[in-house]
Amino acid sequence: MKEIISEDFKDALLLATDPDASEEYFPEYVAPFWQDQKLVATEGHIMLAIDEEVALQYVSKDDYEHLAKPNINALLHRFLDTGDCDLTRDELERAIGLVPKCDYGDCEECKGSGQVRVNYRVHGGQLYALNADCPVCSGTGRVYLDPRKKVPVDKFPMLLDGQYFRSGMMYKILQIMKLLGIDDMAYLAPGELSGDGYVPIGFRYKTDRGDIYIAVMPNGIDEGKAFWHYNKCLRKKDAVKIKLTPNGKKDDDDPEIPW
Numbered sequence: 001m002k003e004i005i006s007e008d009f010k011d012a013l014l015l016a017t018d019p020d021a022s023e024e025y026f027p028e029y030v031a032p033f034w035q036d037q038k039l040v041a042t043e044g045h046i047m048l049a050i051d052e053e054v055a056l057q058y059v060s061k062d063d064y065e066h067l068a069k070p071n072i073n074a075l076l077h078r079f080l081d082t083g084d085c086d087l088t089r090d091e092l093e094r095a096i097g098l099v100p101k102c103d104y105g106d107c108e109e110c111k112g113s114g115q116v117r118v119n120y121r122v123h124g125g126q127l128y129a130l131n132a133d134c135p136v137c138s139g140t141g142r143v144y145l146d147p148r149k150k151v152p153v154d155k156f157p158m159l160l161d162g163q164y165f166r167s168g169m170m171y172k173i174l175q176i177m178k179l180l181g182i183d184d185m186a187y188l189a190p191g192e193l194s195g196d197g198y199v200p201i202g203f204r205y206k207t208d209r210g211d212i213y214i215a216v217m218p219n220g221i222d223e224g225k226a227f228w229h230y231n232k233c234l235r236k237k238d239a240v241k242i243k244l245t246p247n248g249k250k251d252d253d254d255p256e257i258p259w
């Protein structure tokens with residue numbers, strides 16, 4: 001694992017949460033939390049789970065609450081640990097590079113809110129602080145993106161091991177891998193197919209002090225429906241394929257079989 005700093009570590013966790021989720025109904029989505037010797041961040045479609053000993057190098061126990069739900073170990077146990085394929089960061093970066101880019105994005109000045117705080121001093125000397133429309137984006141919260149800062153559209157379909165995933169989720173995984181200095185992760189195939197046919201897949205990265213897991217939920221494709229904000233109707237064949245790399249070994253934990 002590369003030398004990573006606490007800020008990058010926390011940023012990686014935040015990528016997997018949804019700070020706008022309802023605190024009342026989905027407290028587990030709002031902020032990272034501890035559960036069963038793991039630090040967990042999730043927003044329902046993606047989950048980052050990090051063994052406590054790894055996490056405590058970058059955060060303290062007091063930084064996050066302990067939450068009993070969702071049951072992380074039950075989810076992780078659904079994965080088949082075949083351990084013979086990897087997802088490499090290079091491959092994910094290549095595939096994400098093929099996803100169309102957003103023309104518009106959040107305004108950096110007002111962080112997408114459209115509002116800024118300004119101070120105004122009247123002639124008598126009294127100082128007032130008030131909200132105003134952000135001058136950079138005219139209060140819309142959105143700006144035309146510099147070509148170098150364009151990000152992939154969120155809802156483009158990507159195909160991995162026979163299931164379709166939203167490009168936005170895969171882009172988050174790429175960003176998390178970069179922040180945590182991960183070059184490749186072991187692919188954990190889904191176990192039994194559930195009734196609706198969608199099953200989460202997972203990835204595992206081993207460190208000396210413990211493991212880092214990323215799990216992600218697939219999405220269905222509505223053939224013939226516009227899949228993202230462009231008017232183009234996408235089909236399954238339009239999906240960008242993400243290739244797994246055979247790593248030539250079975251499970252790391254398997255003892256050598258004596259012949």
Ligand SMILES: [Zn+2]
Binds near residue numbers: 138141
């Ligand atoms: Zn703005």
